[in-house]
Amino acid sequence: MKKKLLITGASGKVGWSLTKRLRETGRYEIAATDLEADEAKEIAALDMTDAEQVRRAARGVDTVLHIGWAEDEEDFLGKVLPVNVTGAYHIYEAAREAGVRRVVFASSNHATGFYSSEESVGPEDPYRPDSFYGLSKCYIELLGRLYADKHGLSSFNVRIGNYPGDRPPASERAMKIWISERDLASLFVCCIEADPSIDFLSLYGTSANLENYYDIGYLKELIGYVPQDDAAELREEAERLYGGLKNDDTPLQGGGYASR
Numbered sequence: 001m002k003k004k005l006l007i008t009g010a011s012g013k014v015g016w017s018l019t020k021r022l023r024e025t026g027r028y029e030i031a032a033t034d035l036e037a038d039e040a041k042e043i044a045a046l047d048m049t050d051a052e053q054v055r056r057a058a059r060g061v062d063t064v065l066h067i068g069w070a071e072d073e074e075d076f077l078g079k080v081l082p083v084n085v086t087g088a089y090h091i092y093e094a095a096r097e098a099g100v101r102r103v104v105f106a107s108s109n110h111a112t113g114f115y116s117s118e119e120s121v122g123p124e125d126p127y128r129p130d131s132f133y134g135l136s137k138c139y140i141e142l143l144g145r146l147y148a149d150k151h152g153l154s155s156f157n158v159r160i161g162n163y164p165g166d167r168p169p170a171s172e173r174a175m176k177i178w179i180s181e182r183d184l185a186s187l188f189v190c191c192i193e194a195d196p197s198i199d200f201l202s203l204y205g206t207s208a209n210l211e212n213y214y215d216i217g218y219l220k221e222l223i224g225y226v227p228q229d230d231a232a233e234l235r236e237e238a239e240r241l242y243g244g245l246k247n248d249d250t251p252l253q254g255g256g257y258a259s260r
């Protein structure tokens with residue numbers, strides 16, 4: 001039987017790319033959702049701040065891909081907290097109640113953005129969020145830890161690097177953390193299909209970039225992720241398109257988010 005996936009934020013950049021690619025595999029039954037319905041894309045309405053809606057959507061689901069997000073660094077109390085943090089709580093709580101097997105959460109490199117660009121960082125290193133955005137990712141990752149430990153809900157946190165959609169990476173920093181559309185889809189499939197005994201995992205999600213802030217080679221053995229693309233192959237195209245690559249204004253991995 002096909003695994004049923006619930007995808008939140010399916011109209012967004014990451015969510016739509018995953019929805020398209022995962023549909024193409026034919027392997028899954030997919031419930032794609034976003035704040036507003038989109039008939040043409042077969043996306044249903046689901047507001048993740050509404051506990052009852054989320055509870056209904058989680059029934060019969062094997063894996064939740066929690067991608068939905070409202071980004072507003074200037075509005076922690078009005079946006080980050082009620083939409084992202086409380087919304088994530090509704091997702092994990094509904095998943096627990098419905099007996100969902102695994103939640104794969106779209107976390108971010110900004111959970112560790114205050115590390116220097118000279119350092120290589122791994123998921124075992126302490127959090128160093130560079131923003132309220134990054135801080136809320138740390139909280140939600142730990143929400144996953146709690147639900148894994150306490151309720152046996154397998155929780156994966158994919159700290160996505162930079163996914164600019166169908167455009168090449170636009171800055172020197174983005175070149176080091178870029179992930180292509182096909183690698184993004186392949187990584188999420190690896191997370192969905194990873195050994196059921198892995199109850200908790202945080203990992204960085206990038207392509208096989210020649211220069212990379214993260215060592216991701218171990219993911220091949222752990223979950224079978226073998227990225228195919230390298231941002232370096234897009235450098236010329238990016239320089240032509242943007243008239244040169246932007247240089248980031250801090251020597252920190254979080255780039256602009258880490259500016260004080």
Ligand SMILES: NC(=O)c1ccc[n+]([C@@H]2O[C@H](COP(=O)([O-])OP(=O)(O)OC[C@H]3O[C@@H](n4cnc5c(N)ncnc54)[C@H](O)[C@@H]3O)[C@@H](O)[C@H]2O)c1
Nearest residue numbers: 009011012013014035047048068069070106108160162163
């Ligand atoms: N794109 C990147 O480079 C990147 C990098 C690191 C992490 N991420 C993470 O990936 C996720 C998706 O990023 P994106 O770039 O696709 O963002 P996006 O803004 O394009 O998509 C977010 C989607 O969430 C939806 N949403 C907002 N409020 C909602 C609500 N209350 N209920 C349901 N859906 C709601 C929006 O309508 C939107 O379609 C985010 O969690 C982000 O932190 C993205």
